[in-house]
Amino acid sequence: MFLDRLYRSTAVKLAAVFFGFFLFLFLIATSATYLLVSHELTKTVDDRIRAEYRIIAAQLDPEASDDFVQNVQNLADLRDPQLGILLLTNKAGDRLAGNVEPFQVEEGGSTHALPQIKRGDDYAYRLYSRPVGDMQLIVGQSLEDSHELLEITLVNLAWTAGLAICLAILGAILLSRKVQQRLRPVAETMDLVADGNLTARIPRQNPNDDLDRLSGTINDALDRLKLLVDGMRQVTTDIAHDLKTPLNRLSIIIEDASREQDNNEAVSGKLEAARLECENINQTFEALLRIAQIEASAHNNAHFATIDVASLIETVADIYSDVAIDAGMTLSVQPTSESVSIKGDERLLMQMLVNLVENAIRHCPEDTAITIDTHRKRGKPIISVADNGPGIPASERKNVLRRLYRLEQSRTTSGNGLGLALVKAVADFHDAEIQLMDSDPDNRERPGLTIEITFPSKADQQ
Ligand SMILES: Nc1ncnc2c1ncn2[C@@H]1O[C@H](COP(=O)(O)OP(=O)(O)OP(=O)(O)O)[C@@H](O)[C@H]1O
Ligand SMILES: [Mg+2]
Incomplete structure (x- = not known):
């Protein structure tokens, strides 16, 4: 169960990928280290045996080659063949001096196993073979120390890798448990939502991550x-x-x-x-x-154009002023000196204004004065339609924005109770705020109604 959950945890999968990557890099680094160290060690041994060869070869006096052979034998006697070897042979390969039985070896540097020398399992020697006069001198050194050093390096690397792997596995387990702990409330909440409980919410946690x-x-x-x-x-x-x-x-x-x-x-x-x-x-x-x-189509505002609000209001006032006069009312536009423009859908904004003006004409008595106004408040464009009719009580202002809702007093007039719902939809579509208020709060008989639509400022629209 635990292993199954672990196996399906995203954190563990991620950790496994990083772990694989790390292992791959580690193998490359280990191989490279091994090759480098082994190459360096061989080079050090080579330098030493070549230098020794040069020192010994320099002692050869062609006139006194017997002395030379004796000298080499003296040196060979001082040397433990398990650590280093010296061998001087004639052209036929017979030993003239040395601390080891004669054997065949190619010219120059090479690595050879010399099992004839009794020692542990490691018989490898690094050898350097060159002629000295008409003889052949072989200088060699055991690679046992180098191999031991390499082994220590490898064991060290393996321990480091083992430790890193253990830490990686431990880290992956802890990480996956932590992530699972954080995700559990999300999953539980979504289960509740899936069961139809739309009030379920994910509890917020302290770190704002x-x-x-x-x-x-x-x-x-x-x-x-x-x-x-x-x-x-x-x-x-x-x-x-x-x-x-x-x-x-x-x-x-x-x-x-x-x-x-x-x-x-x-x-x-x-x-x-x-x-x-x-x-x-x-x-x-x-x-x-x-x-x-x-x-x-909310948020689909790609087709928004810059609209001159004053001319929009003028158009609506032109169309409806005669209708208002026929109903015994007046419809006027509040003069304004500032030019107000908004980004929006002209057709919808026109419909919004028409609905507001039609409402004032339909729901207010004769002699009502209707005013359309536009101005800016703290950089935000505002369009308002005001009348001095019966108004809407504060307790009903939220309701009248709902679909199909009409005040009791309007039951006898024609209409579906959808005009203000559409105004609200258009306002929402433009991220605008809609506010209903009394035009004259002191007048209890006819407080009137002012509907203000506040659009976002230019800076907020960007
Ligand atoms: N200017 C106003 N003065 C007084 N009451 C109003 C005014 N405008 C709207 N109302 C009230 O709000 C209600 C809802 O208005 P809304 O425009 O949504 O519907 P409607 O005008 O009745 O019908 P329609 O769907 O034809 O617009 C109206 O029925 C009316 O009671
Ligand atoms: Mg209406």
Whole structure:
């Protein structure tokens, strides 16, 4: 179980990869060290036996070669053949002097095993063979010391590697346990979410590291998911609830029409009423779809253009001033000296303004004054639509932004309760904030309504 978890741990897999890499590098380094040390040791031995050869060869006097042979024999007698050898032969290979039985060896430097010399298992000698006059002088040195040194080096390297491997394995186990400990709350939370508990959140931990930041991002995503699912639930209930009435009405109209038809009465009036009811239902669906589309394309702002707010307001005021006058109201634009521009979708912003102006015209009594204004506050562009109508009580301001929500007092006027939901969707789409307030808080009879949309400043938009 533990081994299985360990085997499937990302930290252990990563550690294994690094471990393999480390082992590969270690093998290369060990081989290189071995070759270098062995080469250096051989070179040191070679230098020594060559120097010895030169010293001995320099003593040869061609006139007194017997003395030379005697000298070599004297030197050979002083030498332990287990450590070093001296051999002087004639051209035929017969020994003239030396501390070892004659043997064949190639000219120059070479490595030879000389098992005839009784010693441990290591028979290797480094030899140097060169002529001296008409004789052949072989100087050699045992490689036992060098081999011992090499062995010590190798054993040292092996111990170091063993220790490093043990530490690496221990480190991988500790690391994997630590990572698993940190990941467990994430997995547990996601299990709860998968089981349908959308309120579960990953507990944040003290070190503000990448895992903790990831937990924060997942929590934010879960917040948003919950908001969307709640919104979806709310909308589904609202739609079902709100469409029941017009569908019931439609059903009654059709029943009436069919009864009247049976009585041979004219049904064209009932059919027209049914058509209007269908149109109303259709409009509701269209508006709902439109809001859904805007919400679905959030963050897709590649097509945003720089819009001159003053001219946008002017256009809406031109279209609606006559409608306002017909309703016994006035619609004016607050004059402004500063030019306000925002990055956005012109069509949607126009729709947003139209909805606000239409609301004021629809939900306010005659003689209402409607004002559209734009200005900047702390660098942030603001568009506001104000009226001096009945206003919206503070407790209802959040509700009216919901889909299909209408105040009790508006039940008799036409509309679906989707205008402000669309305004909110457009504001969200532009990262703008929407605020509802009284136009004149001191006037209890008609506090009026001011809806302010605050857009991000240019710096925030970048
Ligand atoms: N200017 C206003 N003054 C007073 N009440 C308002 C004003 N604007 C909106 N309201 C209230 O807020 C409610 C929601 O407005 P919203 O625009 O969402 O829906 P609607 O105007 O009723 O229908 P429609 O979907 O056609 O816009 C309205 O029903 C109304 O009660
Ligand atoms: Mg409206």
